[in-house]
Amino acid sequence: MTFDEADPAIHKLIADYFDVMHFQDMDLFDRVFHKDCTLYSAQGGELSLRPYAIYRDAVANRTSPAELGNARRDRVLDFDQVSPTLAWVKPQLEMFGGVMQDYLNIVFLDGQWWVMAKMWERVGDSA
Numbered sequence: 001m002t003f004d005e006a007d008p009a010i011h012k013l014i015a016d017y018f019d020v021m022h023f024q025d026m027d028l029f030d031r032v033f034h035k036d037c038t039l040y041s042a043q044g045g046e047l048s049l050r051p052y053a054i055y056r057d058a059v060a061n062r063t064s065p066a067e068l069g070n071a072r073r074d075r076v077l078d079f080d081q082v083s084p085t086l087a088w089v090k091p092q093l094e095m096f097g098g099v100m101q102d103y104l105n106i107v108f109l110d111g112q113w114w115v116m117a118k119m120w121e122r123v124g125d126s127a
Contacts (some may be wrong), residue, residue, distance in 0.1 A: 003079035008089070013106060013113040014089055018074040021093055024064040029056060034107070034114035041120050065095040071126065077101065084108065092123075099124040 003011075013032060020029045039050040050058065065072075071094060078090035085108040092101045105117040 001079070001081050003076045003089070003093060007059065007113075009113050010081075010087060010089070010106065013115070014076060014091060014104075017091065017115065018072070018093060019102070021058075021095060022070070022072055022074075023066045024059055024062070026056070026060050027058060027097065032115055033114075033118075034109065037114070037118065038075050039118045039120070043121065068096070070095055070097075073127075087113075090094050094126045097126050098122040099126060 003113050016028055019025060020032050025055050032058070033052060037052050037055075039055045041048040049099040061096075074091065074093045076089060077092050079087070081087040087106050088102075089104045089106060090101065091104065092099065094100070099122065101121055101123050104115050106113050107116045108114075
C-alpha cells in the first residue's frame with residue numbers, strides 16, 4: 001500500500017504532525033503524540049531518549065520554525081501499514097536550518113491514530 005492509498009485519518013495525522021513541527025501548536029501536539037510515546041535519536045553516537053513529557057516541554061519552550069521564517073518543504077518518503085492498528089511513516093521536513101527525516105511508528109488506539117514512537121535524524125542542510 002502506498003501513502004496515497006492510506007486511511008484518510010492517517011493523512012490527517014501526518015498533516016497535523018507537519019503543522020505541529022512547523023507551528024508548535026501544543027493543543028495539536030497533544031492530539032498527534034500519544035502520552036506514552038518516546039522520541040529517539042543517536043546523533044553523535046549517543047542515544048537520546050525523550051519521553052512524551054520531556055519532548056513536549058522542549059517543543060513548547062523553543063522558537064517555532066514558523067516564527068523563525070523557516071520554509072516548509074514537508075513530504076512523505078515512505079509508508080507501510082502492517083495491520084488495521086499499526087503503520088510506519090517516513091516523513092521529511094525542514095526546520096532550524098536542517099533537513100530532518102523521521103521514522104514514525106503510528107498506532108490506532110481509542111478511536112484515532114497516534115504517533116507512538118519517533119526516531120529522527122538530521123540528514124542535510126536546508127536549501
